[in-house]
Amino acid sequence: MAFFVTFDIPPSGKPLAACRRKLVARLRRHNIELETVKVGSNVQQALVRLVLDGKGLPVVAIDDAHPLPNEAAWLADLTANVLDLPPLRRPQVVYVTQNANAEGTHQALRHPVVRGYVKRDGRGKWVEEVVEAVLDIASQVEQYTPPPSNATVAVKDIVGASRCFRDAIEQLQQIVEAPYGLVTGASGVGKMFLIRRLWRAAAGKRPLIVVPCASFFKDYYVAGRRRRFGGGREAVDQLAPYLVEAHHGMLVLHHVEQLPNSLQEELAVRLTDSSGVPDAPLRMPVIDSDGLTEYEVRVMATSTFPPEQLRQMGRLNAELAVKLRKRHVRIPSLGRRGPEDVRLLCDDLLRRISIRQRLDGPPRLDERVVSVLTAKEWPENISDLVRVLEHAIRHCRSGMIGVSHLPKDLADKEVRRPSPTLDEIVAEAQRTAIENALDQTGGNVAAAAELLGRNPKGLYRLMKALGISAT
Numbered sequence: 265m266a267f268f269v270t271f272d273i274p275p276s277g278k279p280l281a282a283c284r285r286k287l288v289a290r291l292r293r294h295n296i297e298l299e300t301v302k303v304g305s306n307v308q309q310a311l312v313r314l315v316l317d318g319k320g321l322p323v324v325a326i327d328d329a330h331p332l333p334n335e336a337a338w339l340a341d342l343t344a345n346v347l348d349l350p351p352l353r354r355p356q357v358v359y360v361t362q363n364a365n366a367e368g369t370h371q372a373l374r375h376p377v378v379r380g381y382v383k384r385d386g387r388g389k390w391v392e393e394v395v396e397a398v399l400d401i402a403s404q405v406e407q408y409t410p411p412p413s414n415a416t417v418a419v420k421d422i423v424g425a426s427r428c429f430r431d432a433i434e435q436l437q438q439i440v441e442a443p444y445g446l447v448t449g450a451s452g453v454g455k456m457f458l459i460r461r462l463w464r465a466a467a468g469k470r471p472l473i474v475v476p477c478a479s480f481f482k483d484y485y486v487a488g489r490r491r492r493f494g495g496g497r498e499a500v501d502q503l504a505p506y507l508v509e510a511h512h513g514m515l516v517l518h519h520v521e522q523l524p525n526s527l528q529e530e531l532a533v534r535l536t537d538s539s540g541v542p543d544a545p546l547r548m549p550v551i552d553s554d555g556l557t558e559y560e561v562r563v564m565a566t567s568t569f570p571p572e573q574l575r576q577m578g579r580l581n582a583e584l585a586v587k588l589r590k591r592h593v594r595i596p597s598l599g600r601r602g603p604e605d606v607r608l609l610c611d612d613l614l615r616r617i618s619i620r621q622r623l624d625g626p627p628r629l630d631e632r633v634v635s636v637l638t639a640k641e642w643p644e645n646i647s648d649l650v651r652v653l654e655h656a657i658r659h660c661r662s663g664m665i666g667v668s669h670l671p672k673d674l675a676d677k678e679v680r681r682p683s684p685t686l687d688e689i690v691a692e693a694q695r696t697a698i699e700n701a702l703d704q705t706g707g708n709v710a711a712a713a714e715l716l717g718r719n720p721k722g723l724y725r726l727m728k729a730l731g732i733s734a735t
Contacts, residue, residue, distance in 0.1 A: 266291060266398050268300045271327040278706040283388045285733060286699055290395045295600065296402055297570055311342045322401040324358045324394055326384065331363030333371055333378045343377045356401040358394055360384050388703040419465045422458065423612045426601040433458070435593035439564065440466055440514065443546050446588040447566045449595030452645035455566045456518065458595065463514060471513035473506050478522040507548060507559045520565035521579035532583035535563065570594060576733065598645040603638040609646065610637065613653050627657060630666045636674055695730050
């Protein structure tokens with residue numbers, strides 16, 4: 265994750281928008297999501313909060329008004345407020361400006377916050393320098409091992425030692441204690457499992473009510489005629505029993521992107537802050553047997569898609585997204601967590617499976633098995649790993665699981681990442697050519713089509729197939 269902040273820049277500037285798209289695409293190839301941050305009038309407070317929540321993740325700051333880092337008042341305030349943090353937990357700012365010079369570079373090297381100083385030209389060449397700076401910061405943050413913290417709750421049954429997983433758990437602990445938040449991650453990473461465990465550790469016996477958004481309102485919306493008369497307002501009232509149960513607890517909207525749009529609009533309107541008090545529950549008016557009652561409730565939502573993709577797909581109401589994504593954590597996939605976590609998870613899952621199946625004890629894993637499992641891609645993450653281990657236990661007779669006990673597609677062969685196909689190579693070349701053309705034309709698709717010798721309608725279709733945004 266990295267953050268993108270602009271100062272004194274017209275938000276409608278097409279060249280900057282095109283460069284931002286290019287930056288998003290370049291970083292995504294390295295598994296880094298770029299989150300755009302809109303900073304209001306209180307710059308210092310917003311950025312200090314960003315730094316504390318981001319825990320040292322890269323911040324790309326584009327500020328054409330201040331050519332030198334020490335001339336930006338917001339940067340001075342930010343530095344003064346976070347210097348008590350460890351070096352790799354301070355803000356890691358990539359400072360981009362049109363007026364960068366040698367003096368600024370010299371200052372940046374001595375600056376406690378600025379980690380990169382990039383001159384912003386009009387042709388977008390600065391994007392590659394920013395990518396290199398962000399990757400450098402991200403690699404050092406990934407390798408940084410923080411000192412033990414007494415604030416981190418040790419929760420039974422949560423297994424993992426990788427840096428990315430520990431950071432996600434730490435952020436999730438903060439979200440479960442907040443009035444609202446969004447938890448995302450690929451299918452099978454254990455979003456609900458982690459939420460339940462951390463909620464119990466933090467809240468004890470306070471209620472945790474989970475609403476499965478994919479099915480809760482299905483029957484209501486199939487009716488059609490009632491939908492025209494009642495719309496989202498009547499549907500929200502059906503949440504009343506759940507809100508009553510979650511009073512002084514937590515309401516989880518599981519797979520929030522599957523809620524009907526009209527219902528999302530009603531929720532966004534009804535959920536209001538509690539008197540502007542930080543970290544206070546939200547309020548929602550509900551009509552019950554006593555009339556109109558305001559219930560306090562903490563609301564958390566889950567999704568398999570990151571916020572940026574939810575917005576592009578139109579699957580999450582913009583106002584509801586603003587309320588939820590202020591506190592967002594993405595649970596890493598099993599592939600990102602690395603071999604150490606795979607081994608720890610295997611040991612824990614084998615113990616659980618052996619208890620459930622009433623075996624004498626959990627079987628051991630041959631080291632070759634760990635190598636095969638680490639190299640495998642896991643579309644369903646931990647859910648897939650559970651199925652593989654259950655299969656191995658059924659076929660193991662000696663108390664030692666070998667490669668031959670794994671499913672057929674894994675047994676007796678080393679799993680390698682497949683080399684790219686010809687279609688994938690062509691698609692990547694097309695994507696690069698289109699992005700470069702859009703950069704040169706300031707995002708004008710018609711001009712880019714002329715530059716590439718393509719029909720504009722044909723280029724639009726190709727961009728859609730390749731997942732390139734036209735805005």
